[in-house]
Amino acid sequence: MASLAAAPAAPRLAADPRPHAVVIGSGFGGLAAAVRLGARGYRVSVLEQLDAPGGRAYVYRQDGFIFDAGPTIVTAPFLFEELWQLCGRRLADDVELRPVTPFYRVRFDDGQLFDYSGDPGAMRAEVAKLAPADVAGYERFMAASERLCRVGFEELGHVPFGSWQSMAKVLPELISLQSYRSVHGLVSRYVKDERLRTVLSFHPLLIGGNPFAVTSIYALIAWLERRWGVHFAMGGTGRLVTGLVGLIEGQGGLVRCDARVAEITLAGQRATGVRLATGETIAADVVVSNADSAWTYRHLLPAAARRRWTDRKLARARYSMSLFVWYFGTKRRYPDVAHHTILLGPRYKELLRDIFERKVLAEDFSLYLHRPTATDPSLAPAGCDAFYVLAPVPHLDSQVDWRSQAERYRQVLAQKLGATLLPDLETSILTSRVLTPQDFQDRLSSFKGAAFGLEPVLTQSAWFRPHNQSEDIERLYLVGAGTHPGAGLPGVLSSAKVLDRVVPDAAALA
Ligand SMILES: Cc1cc2nc3c(=O)[nH]c(=O)nc-3n(C[C@H](O)[C@H](O)[C@H](O)COP(=O)(O)OP(=O)(O)OC[C@H]3O[C@@H](n4cnc5c(N)ncnc54)[C@H](O)[C@@H]3O)c2cc1C
The missing domain is CATH 3.30.519 (Guanine Nucleotide Dissociation Inhibitor; domain 2)
Structure with a gap:
């Protein structure tokens, strides 16, 4: 990374001498990043263009009904727990997560049902009902999913892929796990029944990927769900959003809505803050974009400042x-x-x-x-x-x-x-x-209206994905669905964990 010492410091508030971090966007990735930066000693301002926080997890209240706009399936709840712990609190103090079973009821077009759950015995029975010859293959698939989860989620999900060498180091393992196959391709090696193949391969759609194209690494979701369960936040997912906003405010941070960022301001190739659509400028020591990564590069930064994420490269990328x-x-x-x-x-x-x-x-x-x-x-x-x-x-x-x-x-x-x-x-x-x-x-400033950002195919994963520490701009960092590791609540919360490993210590900037 280029010298931090040369950077012009953002003006300090007399009452708050902490270095200033601006987070663009209040999706789960942005809110998690804010909590982590606050815990690292930054004064954090989250700037959100909508009138309420949450991004895809915005809440509509209408005629006495409460509708979570987006995520409702909460997996790997420990990633939320960690954020509460960073603030010396417990998630359960603010939000009750209730396990949901079955995880999903799958209804085939002819009306036949399949209850997909985390209970190994119940799953074996459901598989035996649908495709008796595939029970042993299903068990072997779950063992493969467990291996993928250990590597893809537990080992690599929180690692920054900032250099080609970091990617090269894990390639042999990715090859041995057959990550060059698609999820459907991997599932098909284990089970023969087409309907069971569908049941075991639809998961990538929950994070914007085509099961016939995304890397088989995403077959890890089957194990992830069995290992940590599928939960629902009582009161709605919005409760997790307000809980995180409370943590940020408790750290002395700010979540400001109706604040659309029109531009990331630069001094040469270094981010110095943001300019809002109203013309107001806000100086920052570090800028973290939780806006869609393609949108960030395409619309918040001038083309002349981008060497890797050029308009051409962004236009040719594959989107969810x-x-x-x-x-x-x-x-x-x-x-x-x-x-x-x-x-x-x-x-x-x-x-x-x-x-x-x-x-x-x-x-x-x-x-x-x-x-x-x-x-x-x-x-x-x-x-x-x-x-x-x-x-x-x-x-x-x-x-x-x-x-x-x-x-x-x-x-x-x-x-x-x-x-x-x-x-x-x-x-x-x-x-x-x-x-x-x-x-x-x-409304959400997603390039091409894609619901999950860049498609999670192998050639757009890890090092190939827009990096958490911008390749083009110093002091600019990315969190959320469009950066590593990718979409979904576990993905975007993990992107904030990766941020922790690449953002400088606040003490180095104070
Ligand atoms: C309908 C739906 C259902 C889903 N269901 C699930 C589920 O059940 N479980 C699961 O794990 N995942 C689910 N997902 C995926 C998951 O919701 C997303 O991957 C995740 O919430 C995205 O978080 P993010 O951090 O990338 O930010 P986002 O939620 O995308 O938020 C980004 C924020 O940045 C703001 N922003 C953008 N540009 C600017 C700007 N210039 N200035 C200021 N603010 C800006 C946007 O307004 C937005 O609020 C679902 C997604 C959708 C759409």
């Missing part, structure tokens, strides 16, 4: 799919519907090709249905249910005009749900809103 999300509340309850349901459509591989490669909006779909009131009825008025349903759809390269398509698409999803899990749905709806790929771009 987007999502269409419909949030709705019903005047009745649907007690038979599980907390998390995956409704598989008639096609798997070809549907994913439509989404990721052909970039066309197909007439069929697979859906994830969230019914948080299955675990916490307080999220809806008495006697009602809160839901969201999401459909993976292509990002904005599809040229779909979501302003005119959104209502039609919502109705198609409503018909499917009404005909399968939620009878009388259209006449039971009390409240409704949608989030489209256009909103991912316009």
